[in-house]
Amino acid sequence: MGIFDMFSKDKKTEPSDRMSIGGLSKLDAGPARPAAPAPPLPPGMFSPADGPPRLPAPGTEPVAPAPAVGAPASDAAGVSGTVEERVVGVLKTCFDPEIPVNIYELGLIYEIKVDAASAVAVKMTLTSPMCPVAGSLPPEVEGKIKKVAGVTAVKVELVWDPPWTPALMSEAAKLQLNMF
Numbered sequence: 001m002g003i004f005d006m007f008s009k010d011k012k013t014e015p016s017d018r019m020s021i022g023g024l025s026k027l028d029a030g031p032a033r034p035a036a037p038a039p040p041l042p043p044g045m046f047s048p049a050d051g052p053p054r055l056p057a058p059g060t061e062p063v064a065p066a067p068a069v070g071a072p073a074s075d076a077a078g079v080s081g082t083v084e085e086r087v088v089g090v091l092k093t094c095f096d097p098e099i100p101v102n103i104y105e106l107g108l109i110y111e112i113k114v115d116a117a118s119a120v121a122v123k124m125t126l127t128s129p130m131c132p133v134a135g136s137l138p139p140e141v142e143g144k145i146k147k148v149a150g151v152t153a154v155k156v157e158l159v160w161d162p163p164w165t166p167a168l169m170s171e172a173a174k175l176q177l178n179m180f
Contacts, residue, residue: 107168
């Protein structure tokens, strides 16, 4: 008997004609057992039953309070590091939507200057002048830096010289994009 003969409407299936896998046939499986409940998910994870993850509404992201005047950075609202280190940390949360690597590791940030008053000036570029996020990424960067504890003012300048090339990417970014 061939495989297609088993599905013929004219032929009655005999017990010896059943297909089996590992000695069990679908006809011998018996009643289906209910599935065991899934273990609880770790904090921060979501279940497909919950629907897609929800991003916070614009403007509702938590804002770190500004440090007291003259307070060292490590005592300011429980944050540590210099203002520049915290700015770099927040830049690593900004992504070009076409490339799954943060803009800092991509080499899009050319310069970060923090003056004595904790005003931050950033020179950045994009992967191309025709980049679709040219109008949205710099304001996103500025908005995120404004929320960094200790920052008093922010200026983000978009520059095109020198032009961005993959050579500006960090080793971590190249590894993540399999560019070795």
